[in-house]
Amino acid sequence: xxxxxxxxxxxxxxxxxxxxxxxxxxxxxxxxxxxxxxxxxxxxxxxxxxxxxxxxxxxxxxxxxxxxxxxxxxxxxxxxxxxxxxxxxxxxxxxxxxxxxxxxxxxxxxxxxxxxxxxxxxxxxxxxxxxxxxxxxxxxxxxxxxxxxxxxxxxxxxxxxxxxxxxxxxxxxxxxxxxxxxxxxxxxxxxxxxxxxxxxxxxxxxxxxxxxxxxxxxxxxxxxxxxxxxxxxxxxxxxxxxxxxxxxxxxxxxxxxxxxxxxxxxxxxxxxxxxxxxxxxxxxxxxxxxxxxxxxxxxxxxxxxxxxxxxxxxxxxxxxxxxxxxxxxxxxxxxxxxxxxxxxxxxxxxxxxxxxxxxxxxxxxxxxxxxxxxxxxxxxxxxxxxxxxxxxxxxxxxxxxxxxxxxxxxxxxxxxxxxxxxxxxxxxxxxxxxxxxxxxxxxxxxxxxxxxxxxxxxxxxxxxxxxxxxxxxxxxxxxxxxxxxxxxxxxxxxxxxxxxxxxxxxxxxxxxxxxxxxxxxxxxxx
Numbered sequence: 030x031x032x033x034x035x036x037x038x039x040x041x042x043x044x045x046x047x048x049x050x051x052x053x054x055x056x057x058x059x060x061x062x063x064x065x066x067x068x069x070x071x072x073x074x075x076x077x078x079x080x081x082x083x084x085x086x087x088x089x090x091x092x093x094x095x096x097x098x099x100x101x102x103x104x105x106x107x108x109x110x111x112x113x114x115x116x117x118x119x120x121x122x123x124x125x126x127x128x129x130x131x132x133x134x135x136x137x138x139x140x141x142x143x144x145x146x147x148x149x150x151x152x153x154x155x156x157x158x159x160x161x162x163x164x165x166x167x168x169x170x171x172x173x174x175x176x177x178x179x180x181x182x183x184x185x186x187x188x189x190x191x192x193x194x195x196x197x198x199x200x201x202x203x204x205x206x207x208x209x210x211x212x213x214x215x216x217x218x219x220x221x222x223x224x225x226x227x228x229x230x231x232x233x234x235x236x237x238x239x240x241x242x243x244x245x246x247x248x249x250x251x252x253x254x255x256x257x258x259x260x261x262x263x264x265x266x267x268x269x270x271x272x273x274x275x276x277x278x279x280x281x282x283x284x285x286x287x288x289x290x291x292x293x294x295x296x297x298x299x300x301x302x303x304x305x306x307x308x309x310x311x312x313x314x315x316x317x318x319x320x321x322x323x324x325x326x327x328x329x330x331x332x333x334x335x336x337x338x339x340x341x342x343x344x345x346x347x348x349x350x351x352x353x354x355x356x357x358x359x360x361x362x363x364x365x366x367x368x369x370x371x372x373x374x375x376x377x378x379x380x381x382x383x384x385x386x387x388x389x390x391x392x393x394x395x396x397x398x399x400x401x402x403x404x405x406x407x408x409x410x411x412x413x414x415x416x417x418x419x420x421x422x423x424x425x426x427x428x429x430x431x432x433x434x435x436x437x438x439x440x441x442x443x444x445x446x447x448x449x450x451x452x453x454x455x456x457x458x459x460x461x462x463x464x465x466x467x468x469x470x471x472x473x474x475x476x477x478x479x480x481x482x483x484x485x486x487x488x489x490x491x492x493x494x495x496x497x498x499x500x501x502x503x504x505x506x507x508x509x510x511x512x513x514x515x516x517x518x519x520x521x522x523x524x525x526x527x528x529x530x531x532x533x534x535x536x537x538x539x540x541x542x543x544x545x546x547x548x549x550x551x552x553x554x555x
Contacts, residue, residue, distance in 0.1 A: 044396035053401055057391075060456050063412070065386035067244040070213050072236040074142040076243070076278040078103060078206065084254070084280050090132045091304065092285045097132045102139065102277075104204035109140030111202040112195070116188060118171055119210050122146040123219060125164060125172040126264065127153050127182055130285050133192045134264070135273060137173050142217060145210025146171075149219045149231070150264035154288075157183045158531050159229065163221050166421060167231060213237040219420055220267045222361050223476040223536065231420035232267075238364040241413040243275050245386035250333060250355045250369060252308060254280030259306040261291040261315060265533075266473060267361045268336060272310055281308075291315070294322025307331060310357070312472030313339035316347060317503060326350025333357055335366060336472025338460050340503065344372045344379050356382060358460070361474070362429065362444050363388070364414035370457065380457040381450065388412035389435070390458060391443070392450055397434055400451075405461055408450040409443045411436060416444075468497050470505060473535045480538065483531045484509055487524065489517035492547050494555055495538060509538035512547055 034046040049057070068076070081089070085100030097105075118124060124146045128134040141148045149167050151160055161183040164172075172187040176194045192199070211217075217236045221229040252258065252275055260272035260283060276283040284304045290296040297319055301309065310333035311319075320343075326332075332347050335357030347354045358381045359367035368390060370382020384390045392406040393399055400406040411433045418426030433441035449461040466477040477495040484493035492512040499505050509528075513519060521541045528537045547555055 044394075044398070047398065048394075048401055049399055050401075054399075056402075056456075057399060057452075061384060061389040061391075063384050063386055063388055065245070067241050067386065067413075069237060069240075071240050072142070072209055072211050072213055072215070073217050073239050073243075073274060073278075074106070074139055075209055076240060077139060077274070080278055080280050087254075087280060088282050089277060090135050090283045090285065092130070092132050095132060097135075099277075099280075102132075102136065103206075105136045106139035106143055107204050107207055108199050108202040109136060109192075110143035110207055112199045113140060113144040113146065113171065113173075113190065114207075114210070116171055116190070118144040118146045120145045120212075120215050122171070123149050123167050123169050123216075125149050125151045125167070125169040125174075125187060127151040127172065127174040127178050128192065128264075129153070129175065129178070130260075130263075130287055132285070133175070135277075135283070135285075137192060138264075138273065139277075141173065142211070143207055143209075145215070147216035147218050147233075148173075149221075151182070152263055152265040152533070153178050153181045155265070155533050156530050159533060161185070162228060163231075166228075167219060211236060213240065216417065218267075218270070220265065220361055222474050223479050228479075230422055230425065232361045233417040233420055234267075234361075234364055235417055238414045238416070239270060239274070241387055242364045242366070242385070243271070243278050245388075246271060246275050246366070246369075247279050249385075250308075250331060250353070250371070252276065252279050252281055256281040256307045257284060257305050258282070258308045258310075259284045259286060259301060259304060261286055261297070261309070261311055263288070266336075267365050268310060268357075268472070270365055271333075292318075294318040294324070298322050298324045308333070310335070312336040313343055313503075314471040316343060320346050320350075324350065328352060331355070335359075337469030339379055341376060341379060343503075345374075348372065348374070356380070358382070359410075359414075360444070360446055360448075362416045362446075363410045363412075364416065367410050367412075367414060368458070378459055380453065380459055382457060384410075384412070385414075388414055391435060392452055392458065397431070397443075402452045402454055405449055405451045407464055408446045408448045408458065408460075410446060411441060411443045415442055470497065470507060470535055473533075475507070475536050480507070480509065480528075480532065480536055484511065484524070484528065484538075486531075487519065487527050489514050489519040490524075491515075494547055498540075506540060507536070507538040508540045508542060510542045510544055510547065512544050518543075 081099040081103040089099040089102045090097040124141045164185045169187045213236045219231045224230040258276045262269040308331045330351045332351045332354045354372045357366045389411040391409045433443045480495040481493045491514045494510045
């Protein structure tokens, strides 16, 4: 094929010449035919409002013994939206959210969106330094929180709206529906992910991308108004968007569990059984936690698993307990999940499935040329789910979001995932690892370079190398290898405290190893 391409285009550059046969080109095109209708001009709160008008008395959100109907959820969110608008929140206004998991959290998110703003999750368990950076980088004019968390947050200049402290002022607002202040092209949320430079970066997601995603998820893996979805994921992880808003746009019941319950296998099992849950989405770590606690599943249960690669053993264990098991794949930059696949019986790795609606997957070489079936390359994603880019990071946005050479749509872009993958002959994609030093720990994206940058800032550390070890299958641990400054001997407890003050818990190494020097290959690589 290459030699034929040379003859056909003598003046072309080698890197631009195609490697695919005509049959392969036709096959790749067929696998990416995903066009499907969705409400392209709708916003997320409009979709929830349509459902609330259909079933105002049905339970929308449940938390412990507290239940909120669709009608009550709409009324409270409308009141909050009006209060936020009185403070200047409108199109493209970023509003910080620091709330514990409760119905108030759902009301808060919906209220921000109804006001026309976009929410920025601020996890109260994050270190002060990280929260301070996010507050400053996002330039948040308003922060939605609760009285019990005021003291946890670092100093900031945002105007605070307290869901409990300002309850009377919010309740005084009208509960009548508002005219939408946002359009489908406006932002719905900005979520910060780990960055290789030592600072997190904010990913900007518009309403249209979320609405397309939720419409696709409603059909496959599927969710209906008779389902009960149990939510275990923190707001700072973008898969929480599926857990919160997919039920609310189809009339299902959303069950929230506390942070503590989500981390306790036995408590989670009890909550699943007590609430009659039919669908749950979680990372492989949470599913293993549940299985180890003795969970037996039940007929009709649907398990969604994603956030990181997972083993065939876990797939088998879940299939024994569930009616259907789905592998979910996608980066934050392409709106949560970009591919889904129902996992069947078999051996070998759990594969990435077909692209979701209005999404395309490509496996390419360094010149963005498609590689043949079976050949490893970088996985790139195009279509309706792409983020606007990174907040205040134009150079990084231009590097990761590139013009789409496969699309006839003017201005179409591709997101370069940095994931190494290859097509299988059956149209599935096999994940092979990373092209860079990014890893996934319990579903959270972790840039090892960010950990290394933070540790190297310790005055007693000369060099730092971070890596993931999996000495016991399924038990991943972050390990830091450190070369101290001459005459220095920092203790493990000192290093651990330093890391925990600057990094979220999931990014703090659990083991610290001191070395005389970093071992290098003959090519001077670590």
